[in-house]
Amino acid sequence: MKENEALSQYSKERLTKKDLNDFSIKLNDLNEKVDESLEDYLDTKKQYNQKQTTKEQVKAKKEVYEKAKERYNKAIKIKAFKNNLDNINSIVNKMDENDPSYQKAKEEEKYAQQLYNDFKEVVRSRGKYGSLEKLNDIAVEVKNLSFSYDENGPLVLDDVSFKINKGEYVAIVGHNGSGKSTLSKILIGVITPNHGTVKMFGNLMTPQNVEKVRQFIGIVFQNPDNQFIGSTVQDDIAFGLENKRVDPKDMPGIILDAATRVGMQNYLDKEPLMLSGGQKQRVAIASTLALNPDIIIFDEATSMLDPKGKREIKEIMVDLKNEGHKTILSITHDMDEILNATKVLVMNQGKMIKFGTPDEVMKDKNFLRSAGLELPFYGMVEEALEKQGLTIKSGAKTLDELVDNICKIK
């Protein structure tokens, strides 16, 4: 077989980053099984010492643990990535530098070398950094979700189901205590539902893969002061990237890009103390954007800001919506914000009582009131005019639209 034929054969069979990711996910599962079975074994041993279980039980748990360890140790010894590199090395070594395929072979060799280095890193990190694939375009699918904080306590979430497509901006509203934050805690895997399922891009969230599913999500919290970790804006954005083990040479570019998207590119060396609440919140958004999550949850992210800060953050959220790449879930008490959203999810006493477009939700003003919610400001103006006998086209989303509709009154 000629060298370039060998190369074309190699190109068909070579390992890729996807193979490494699959390996990483598998290794992570195996590693978690080792941890779980060890914990279970030690618990059973403790119970045995307290005469609460039998020696046979302890032996059985030990066997499960030994088997899990064996499977893990076998997995990390796979030679596939090393063989992949050896194969391309040997092809390159046999090639003449003038061979037209030589450059391509060198590139393949570089790729295989990087893949092997990354493989060693995956083993070192026990598969922790593998990421799940997106299996479909449904960013969040929640089915029959129920939750109560106490075993015999009331249902804080009661049979909640909805689907949010990739690129949608969903405002989640509801009076105090209606279950919004509990829902967000379930979505980020902090608490586990009593019943029901959560899927992100088709991946069912389980206790085993929660860390991986969470990689799809970024969250911006209410209090900008609690979110600053670095001593400068730049350090703060870098923090998450370091945790995610991003290559340090890629960081400056990612940091600048994220800061620019929120208009904070000229503040990279500034300290948090120098910033206003709105600016701090913009940095929090930049830190989230730098990690490139597909879904961003804004958990009352504007509620502690002054009107200018609120406006700035809401503008960024609208920009993100218009770019269309991110899916946005915004938990909010700001009823004016729902006009920016593509969908509104209304919670009331743990139940989802409406999930529709802003127009659909706004149409029934009494419905909103019965759920303990205010009308958006423009809706209030429309209603006040109506009371004076001046009926205008309803559903204005901007001040201009409202003024336009008022001007059309005959």
Ligand SMILES: Nc1ncnc2c1ncn2[C@@H]1O[C@H](COP(=O)(O)OP(=O)(O)OP(=O)(O)O)[C@@H](O)[C@H]1O
């Ligand atoms: N850690 C907890 N332990 C017990 N009950 C809790 C806990 N957290 C919240 N709850 C209760 O669960 C219910 C829903 O609370 P949740 O915080 O999800 O509502 P919310 O809609 O986010 O409210 P808010 O708008 O005030 O933040 C409330 O009755 C609340 O008292």
